[in-house]
Amino acid sequence: MKQIFWTFVTLLSHWRRRPGNFFALFVGLAIATALWSGVQALNAQARKSYDRAASVFSGGGAQSLVPTSGATIPQELFVKLRLAGWKVSPALEATVLVRGTPFQLIGVEPLTLPRGGQLGGLVDGGDFSAFFAPPGQVIAPPEVLRDLGAKDGDRIALDTGKSLPPLRSSAQAPPGLLTVDIGVAQTLLGRPGQMSRLILRQPPDNDAPSLASVVGNALRLLPAGEEEADLKRLTESFHLNLTAFGLLAFLVGLFIVHAAFGLAFEQRLGMVRTLRAVGVSTRALAAALFGEVALLALVAGGFGVAAGFWLASALLPNVAASLDALYGARVAGGLTLDPTWLLSGLGIALVGALVAAAGGLAKALRLPILAAAQPFAWRQAQQVFMRRRAWLALLAFGAAFAAYLWGDSLYTGFAALAGLLFGAALLLPVLLSAALRLGESFSSAPLVNWFWADSRQQLPGLALALTALLLAFATNVGVGGMVEGFRQTFAHWLDERLAAEVYYEAAGAPEARRIEAWLATRPEVLAVLPSARTSVRLSGWPTEIFGMTPHETFRAHFPMIDQAPDAWEALQRGDGALISEQLARRLKLGLGSSLDLPTASGIWRVKVGGVFPDYGNPRGQARIDIDALTRHWPDAPRVSYGLRVAPQETPRLIAAMQAEFGEKIVRIADQAAIKKISTRIFEHTFAVTTALNTLTLVVSAIALLASLTTLGDTRLAQVAPVWASGVSRRRLAQLEFLRVLALTAATAVLAVPLGLGLSWCLVAVVNVQAFGWRLPFEIFPWQWAEILALALLTAAIASIAPILRFVRTTPAQLARIFANER
Amino acid sequence: MTDAATRDDARKPAQVEAPLLRVSRLNKSYPTPQGPVAVLKGVDLTLARGESVALMGESGSGKSTLLHLVGGLDQADDGEIVIDGVDVTWLSDTGRAALRRETLAVVFQQFNLIPSLNLQANVAFQARLAGRFDPAWTDELIHRLKLQDLLERYPEQLSGGQQQRAAIGRALAVRPRLLLADEPTGNLDEATADDFMALALDVVAATGCAFLMVTHSERLAARLQRQVRLSAGQVRLSAGVINQP
């Protein structure tokens, strides 16, 4: 034990002497752990929120009854069911806008709500009568109050002009939800007597009357967990993306750790020999070495976990916003510290450190005591190493290609991506080395020649950092290209898709008819385009059937990926459908395929006449003629409309409609408002991507700094003879700086093709697998210039400290390199 | 007396001419945690052109320090170093770099060669740097030093003796007026050291430069024209025997 202790202490003394090395190790491990555990925390938080969201309605396995078609059902059905012995509770859900920001509003009836469920416990301790007696109350989690910029007791105005009841903050409130009494919700949403769901407290008794005997087929029993499963399935790809990013960052961090450990072991070979020579057993040495790794892992990992928590808290708002916008999945805003997450963070740090240190550990333990202290024959080793790398790179590229060719899932998509990145990472030093050799052979001036030769010699030491940079740059090029490409495509697509100028929804079918009649008298209204929708499941996948009017407007503008010449005619006839790209891909449908739609009265077969892009929709969509829809789903309410109006008339028309119909119009918005909301949804998603992207870049910059710092000591011995031969320190420093710049720039240049490959993989493989839609592949050369500039900046920043250190080296220190006692 | 006079006379022309190196009252101290430690306390030393001198002394007596100061590797605290009539004591960093490049050359006990260059490039390096690369002379040096079969090798692929021979070659390729060597044989066994010395003295003679060498070996020191000893921070001229080469 004593032996292990003293060996341990001796080993640790190294780090005091080499703070740079320690810094690299610490930062690498801490950052790797931080990024990894940060992403894990985000994912865990999201999953926990899904469960919490699900328990809004369930709790102890409660189920939901939802409208078979249409969005709402009259609440008489609730009373009917209660009087028939069904323990159901009504709810009305809808999105409301507050200053253009969407919030989810839910109206519940607290007395009948399942007690085990989340809302059941919510009003607990509170005052029921305050909740449902006028004006009522809005119960919301603190983060929603924060988003609203409101405090307890405030009354917030909706964009419709109506005011919410006073707010009450509750930490137990379901994430992202504004909870109100059902009566309040009906009034706020202009849906008196309507509900969107019934929550079933417990499965009905066997002797209770059947659902159909009470309400006909107006309601459908949603199996327990189906919604959660949907939510999880829909969001899975998002989380996988996040995890992939986290993993990438973790690996970049491990590169640093590996480099730092490698150097530390190399530098301590003499120490290890001496220790062994004075009688330290291999076992004690092993214990001490492992102890050292574990200690470092715990200290750095601890910092990393803390930083990860902070990182996750910082990213959470955007993650939550994009999950909400994309999938309607609500994530609580307050991150909670979970001990298992903490432990797993430390665990991953330990595992990562052990993996990164494995090589060095093995070498130190197998070291013969009496080996001649000959310098490491790096030149031969490097050649073998390079050749092996080149082969491995080829192998990785091959695997990537195979995964692309034969794979058909998000996982193989990521495998292809990983193969590409891995291969490139392996190949980078080979390519750089070849380039430097080329430079060397073309230069005759001694200092220039030395510059090339010396850069090549330094390559192994810098390779890991440069590889990290390559990955970061490539990711930046790739993700940047994808995001920008999407932004442009999406903006264009929105323009086309939102052909009508005004969109509104009537409170009910009779109101809709009255509004339609009124609009017919308005000269500025060029066309009234009603739509209706219902939900079905196609191969278990939630799909929306959308009834539209095959008006000229759509024929001219509706964006299509592929369409048969008679697509619109077939739609109008009622036997043709347009399907979304997602639906086409998932069900493997193409033009002319038949699609069976389950209606209340049996299967209805339609022919696919066109495929249209439907960016960002996690569900499938099939568009059919509105009259055909009403025929097959008579219950689907025809309450949504688009209006063609001269743009300058739009505001006046909206005002006139609101004045005329008031609450009979549930929602009304112009094109611009809808575009704004849609665009913001994607900005949130990309904000997360960009943040992780930037962090990866920062990590690689740190890797570079760390590598340069660790190389600093060895560097002196390499540079001293040049200095002794009469090259000033200033000149040498300039060359050092230039070298780092050149290597980084070369890496950045190599990152461009890799980034393009990555971008292509993302838009054509990963995105298709993850979301079901493909983006056009576009190239943005100005982004590359940005990356290059960024690369040079990174290099400059990373090399400043080590180079300053070099410049500050006194001649005496340099001269001592040669001193005999050394 | 006669002997001494003869020796004095023999040197007279050199002394009449300005000496190649004149070090006067040189002081150098190093900062240590316990305060500055004076290593050189008023060192005086003169080297005539073409003269070879062995600098001896106990380990830690300041031999390397003196050599570093003379070689423009470090800065003295006080005193004067004149090389070939030029006062180099207070040269700037760049000035000292030029001095190292063009006027003198240094061979150390180790780390003389640039690890990223092969032997040929190493030998030519300083000469090229100084713009004085002479292929014929370099070739001659390489042959005299018996390095012709090792040109493509890199430093870590050479034995200690080979490395030191290459170091001498590199140093003399620039045709310096003064060659400084700090225990060049310190890492070599006796036989290799003797070999090295023979070749080194040969090429030094061929170059015609002055040679100041730090060594612990009386035997090697005896092969130089003069021996001086450094102790207590000062040079005491050694009356040591002069062996004819």
Added chain:
Amino acid sequence: MSAKWIFFAALAFTSPALAQGYAGLGDDAGGFERVVPGKPLVFPQDFGAHPKFRTEWWYVTANLTDETGASYGVQWTLFRQASAPGEERQGWANQNVWMGHAAVTSASEHLFAETFARGGVGQAGVTAQPFRAWIDDWNFSAQDNAPPDSGLSRVKLSASGENFRYAFDLVADGPLVRQGDNGFSLKSDDGRASYYFSQPFYKIAGVLTLRGKEIKLSGRAWMDREWSTQYLAASQKGWDWFSLHFSGGEKLMLFRMRDTSGRDFRSGTWISADGATQKLDRDDIALTPLEQTPVAGRSVPTRWRLQVKSRGLDVETAPLNAASFMATSFPYWEGPIAFHGSQQGKGYLEMTGY
């Protein structure tokens, strides 16, 4: 749990914490109508709800036996509580909250259920003619074939809960009985009171399904109707209430409001077999607990000695099941009893605030 306050409000008299919390309920009519003496009860209107008063209930208890002679008890209760006075508002804005309790007791089991409803939407309510009181699928209402003006005399009663379900027909073979002073029932010395009438003369028969097993039952039932606005004095912490069916056909209602001052308020009504009533005063009545039973973490007196001096009554009661505890949002003890002594028969005991 979350509905706790309702019970507080509805039965605020028994829980000490609640009595304090809802002190306003006792002290102040708060815009609700007050219970005053001398106001005659009007039928059938008074069968229905009285939304101008804060609280009311429809309360049925029955003592039953199966074909083997084994005893059972059944309870059916509907409470109404208004959160605000004034005209009844339509739809979800309605002020009334309804609560139903149902229970079945045998010598070995006591099962109960609880359900809540908001007024205004039809999930629960009471109509006077034809009489119908309901919450969810629980009903206490006129039989389908009963004449429209039969009032409460031919009714059916049904409820269900976990592991039980019952459906009974009830037929009254005596008149309605006005408690207290012609229906004005005083509860405290400072004038708190309720309007209170009963139908103690029900013959009841039907089927109880207990854990899937159908049991034919018949016996006697008792209905209480009571509504009030200020029921409870701050010092009153609970009550003990007895309804007794004598084997000779007479009935007796007794209660005492337990007061922290030690001066309990006692009252009762002696009902002869033809429905004639005699109001019993405090000093005429003696209620003496004989035996405590630990139940649901508290100690409840389950055996009593009941005395009515003016009638020479002196009996001891025993519960059918001492664990007849209603662990509902607001917990209380309610179960069938049998009594022996100067008289004998069966009845129901309700104890709150223990």
